[in-house]
Amino acid sequence: QTTMPTFGKGLQFVGKDSSYTMKIGVRFQTLFINQWSVRNDDLNYVEDYSSNFLIRRWRLKFDGIVYSPKIKYKLELGLSNRDIGAANNPQTNFASSIVLDAYIDWNFYRNFSVKIGQTKLPGNRERVISSANLQFVDRSLLNSTFNIDRDIGLQFHHHFKLGNNFIIQETAALTQGEGRNVTAGNQGGFDYTFKVEFLPFGKFASKGDYVGSAVKYEAKPKLSVSAAYDINDKASKEGGQLGAYILINDFNNAKTLHTLFIDFMFKYKKLSIMGEYALKDTEDGNPNVFEDDNEIGTYDVGSGYNLSAGWMFDKNVELALRYTAIEKDIVVGNSMKEYTLGFSKFFNAHKFKFQTDLSYRDNYYPNTTFENKGKNDNIYWRLQFEVHF
Amino acid sequence: QTTMPTFGKGLQFVGKDSSYTMKIGVRFQTLFINQWSVRNDDLNYVEDYSSNFLIRRWRLKFDGIVYSPKIKYKLELGLSNRDIGAANNPQTNFASSIVLDAYIDWNFYRNFSVKIGQTKLPGNRERVISSANLQFVDRSLLNSTFNIDRDIGLQFHHHFKLGNNFIIQETAALTQGEGRNVTAGNQGGFDYTFKVEFLPFGKFASKGDYVGSAVKYEAKPKLSVSAAYDINDKASKEGGQLGAYILINDFNNAKTLHTLFIDFMFKYKKLSIMGEYALKDTEDGNPNVFEDDNEIGTYDVGSGYNLSAGWMFDKNVELALRYTAIEKDIVVGNSMKEYTLGFSKFFNAHKFKFQTDLSYRDNYYPNTTFENKGKNDNIYWRLQFEVHF
Amino acid sequence: QTTMPTFGKGLQFVGKDSSYTMKIGVRFQTLFINQWSVRNDDLNYVEDYSSNFLIRRWRLKFDGIVYSPKIKYKLELGLSNRDIGAANNPQTNFASSIVLDAYIDWNFYRNFSVKIGQTKLPGNRERVISSANLQFVDRSLLNSTFNIDRDIGLQFHHHFKLGNNFIIQETAALTQGEGRNVTAGNQGGFDYTFKVEFLPFGKFASKGDYVGSAVKYEAKPKLSVSAAYDINDKASKEGGQLGAYILINDFNNAKTLHTLFIDFMFKYKKLSIMGEYALKDTEDGNPNVFEDDNEIGTYDVGSGYNLSAGWMFDKNVELALRYTAIEKDIVVGNSMKEYTLGFSKFFNAHKFKFQTDLSYRDNYYPNTTFENKGKNDNIYWRLQFEVHF
Secondary structure, eight states: OEEEOSTTSOEEEEETTSSBEEEEEEEEEEEEEEEEEEGGGOTTOEEEEEEEEEEEEEEEEEEEEESEEEEEEEEEEEOSTTTSOOTTOGGGTTSOOOEEEEEEEEEEETTEEEEEEEEEOSOOHHHHSOTTSOSSSSOOHHHHHHOOOEEEEEEEEEEEEETTTEEEEEEEEEEOSSOTTOOSOOOSOOEEEEEEEEETTOOOGGGGGGSOSSOSOEEEEEEEEEEEEEEETTOOBTTSSSSOBOOOSSTTSOOOEEEEEEEEEEEEETEEEEEEEEEEEETTSOOEEEETTEEEEEOOOEEEEEEEEEEEEGGGEEEEEEEEEEEOOTTTOOEEEEEEEEEEEEEETBTEEEEEEEEEEEEEOTTOTTGGGGSOEEEEEEEEEEEEO | OEEEOSTTSOEEEEETTSSBEEEEEEEEEEEEEEEEEEGGGOTTOEEEEEEEEEEEEEEEEEEEEESEEEEEEEEEEEOSTTTSOOTTOGGGTTSOOOEEEEEEEEEEETTEEEEEEEEEOSOOHHHHSOTTSOSSSSOOHHHHHHOOOEEEEEEEEEEEEETTTEEEEEEEEEEOSSOTTOOSOOOSOOEEEEEEEEETTOOOGGGGGGSOSSOSOEEEEEEEEEEEEEEETTOOBTTSSSSOBOOOSSTTSOOOEEEEEEEEEEEEETEEEEEEEEEEEETTSOOEEEETTEEEEEOOOEEEEEEEEEEEEGGGEEEEEEEEEEEOOTTTOOEEEEEEEEEEEEEETBTEEEEEEEEEEEEEOTTOTTTTTTSOEEEEEEEEEEEEO | OEEEOSTTSOEEEEETTSSBEEEEEEEEEEEEEEEEEEGGGOGGGEEEEEEEEEEEEEEEEEEEEESEEEEEEEEEEEOSTTTSOOTTOGGGTTSOOOEEEEEEEEEEETTEEEEEEEEEOSOOHHHHSOTTSOSSSSOOHHHHHHOOOEEEEEEEEEEEEETTTEEEEEEEEEEOSSOTTOOSOOOSOOEEEEEEEEETTOOOGGGGGGSOSSOSOEEEEEEEEEEEEEEETTOOBTTSSSSOBOOOSSTTSOOOEEEEEEEEEEEEETEEEEEEEEEEEETTSOOEEEETTEEEEEOOOEEEEEEEEEEEEGGGEEEEEEEEEEEOOTTTOOEEEEEEEEEEEEEETBTEEEEEEEEEEEEEOTTOTTTTTTSOEEEEEEEEEEEEO
């Protein structure tokens, strides 16, 4: 038996001349979802119980430095069926999409660095937070509806300080715009993402601006506010990097998708608060795609926001609340409001934890005379274990 | 080079505060199958030779303890095409089914423990025996026809002793009933499995009640007898956890599958004997599913038994015999009797071995006037290497 | 942190009684392809720019010895979508084809050894060279058109010396002939491959006869010349081990594919030269397959050669040139000539490198009156990072 760091830090290896390091991590989540529908939004009619047991995530991770301390790398594989779907798509070579991350991150000059390869775009905060480090069982409806996910290409990073504490970080990405593991190449144009982050009170402990819940105690208030803007030139999929392909013959008929994210994270002692705003729209404000006067598809446009807050009690137990509102044009889908109450027991911070949350989702069509009566609501109760070596 | 335990014990790591252990195992099987058909069951007409070279299994395994010595975990991935099929199914997210095991096993009170996640159900003995530890090249027809495979949910275990030696183990499982890696959730009802095991003469060496062949010498006779019962409420697949989905619209038309297993393992010195009985039936004894007066599918019901015995000669060479009989209603398929002669050379017990077996399979329809003449028989000759780090 | 060899040598483990060794390697390539078409072969009409960002390869490798120093093994997995395609094929169990290599290599007598399992056939040199060790961004058109890839079965190797230096190596393989990870068994007949290699001036440094570029300095000239011949009896796929299945009902109508490869590698100081010739044809010289007088498919027959040469400059920078010519019958496809200029910067030989190449591909139909005007040409500019632990 070879001795390794304590639990949660992975298996760690180093080349004898320090020419590289490698941390190997394994993690999985076992999730149980209970779901009901609420007929006519009337809580007297809670019915249609259904359930879903899932290995929600099962990941292998490799990261460290390679060749020089200035070159980092990260490799991550998803192995669960929820992570690797769509092996029936020609665009991904009729294969399961196992590779999540594969990039090198080269600090080529002072505060400048570039990531080359496939990884998450600098989009909304919830998406950039690892799925291992979430405050609730899973991300919000805002994220599932509007996030720009992973993509492949280049990401330039820079950061600097204003005065002693005020940190500003900027990122600009040039990527393919088709999402991860596409083998069929770029359809339409490239994707351009810009993000700026402001941390007026300095760094969070242990990168806590991208970690849910107050698992690290911040003796002084810490805040990060950021804005990101993504331009997916002539998008080929309904959501840009995500969603089904729209079967476009002439990409002059495709539309450019614009996505704006504004978000913040605030942490102080046992309190953590996070909020996000998202707006996605086509260049001309019309979500439909036309070819030869026929509507052949619809982009997933709309807007939304969420706000969540948690309080860490003794014994690493946290209670948290989240409110999410998503508004969509009726041709895109129904709008939603969701209220979530979350409970977490952190046995070893986010590395070994039990989480459960209860959500009420109000599905409705805005501006209809019969209000939201046309669409049944939902109740979700989810329970999850996370184990992360 | 970092020193590890001897071959067959995997790569072993331990957190420096003993907060976790991790054993990493790799294994693969390379298999060659030769097959003939025997026309009209007449050995003068052995014909239609066909062959199949396979990487039958290629696995990665991770197990150990996590957080506390009372919490174990096991993670296993299948990577060979035989293990990960059906990426064309919407129910598994159009993805290859790579995850085999992913669970934690918590000894929460005295002799009580609970497994949470995905793993094998407490079904027939042959199925619970690892595919690395089989007496023959592969499991019997009884197993491929009736086993209840893996599932996801909860499994409660308990064991106690009667007197000094007599061990009784009980297991009760509450699972989804759809088999492994289903992302579409539970259709029909849950699955309930109960198993009780009797070991009147105490524990086998090295968990030998679930290891084929007398690879460990038992100086005194050892016996395990067990019975398992599985209730798959409103089953959605032809075999419950396995088989094709039956396309049922109204699950009131689905039927509940009941499966009974009775089996035993006996070992003494160089002798090992194993037997199994299986019975699978629908709640009403009719295997067909009807919707709007149309038959839309058939459950894989029937009964069968097998009996195998092996003798370990010098130099870790074993000869073994197996007889399997499967009886099915004619609407489900043909019945089968199979006679198998197996030879194994264990270079390092089950960790590095060569196995070959020769089988004669008598395919027939019971109660037909022309006996089994309507169906050709088969001969199989299989050769396999197993390497298991 | 556990100390390991320097970068590029993998994680290395050894059983405490030397009963096994295991080297674990991880590697990935991140590739960017730019492509243009040249209308009517007229460089005044370079148009139709398209691009493709890819995680081209993402691999896990395990190799070492097992049980005895005379038994080696190699296991390799491909995880990128480009490597694991065709999960929509029944012949591969509707699963992604993740397993690349899985074999044991047993040196059973003096200079004789046998590989049992799945790995590359002893075909053309470029194919046998690892995709990690190529002189250009990727292999040539000769390889993609005619190579015989991986297969499963047995490979017998032998080598001997003539005098002090002249090494001769012979290989004979008996395999299934269907390529890798087929679960449906052998269709048509087996595959027979024979290869003989002559190294008149002795071994290359670090197995450099199967490594592209002069990454090792050869103080004296080194040469390897080899010839390989493959017979795919009653081939089921268009290219034998590769390509789409031809839907043949009666394999008496299938044809036997013959493939001849002649190639060489020459290295001296900073110079490396490689050349290959390939010829693939059906037994009767007609590429088409007929059933009931209907043409139901076409084998990928034809011939081609390539010649490449590189010069290693200071600072591990190499420039290389390659010329490839492929000739096909018009019923099989268009013929091609390709001119490639390659640039490589080896930060750590092939383990961490940047490569880029620029190709002009002349697509044409031989013997047509309008020369190659009927088919547009292509320009490719590719850039790639390789990281190989």
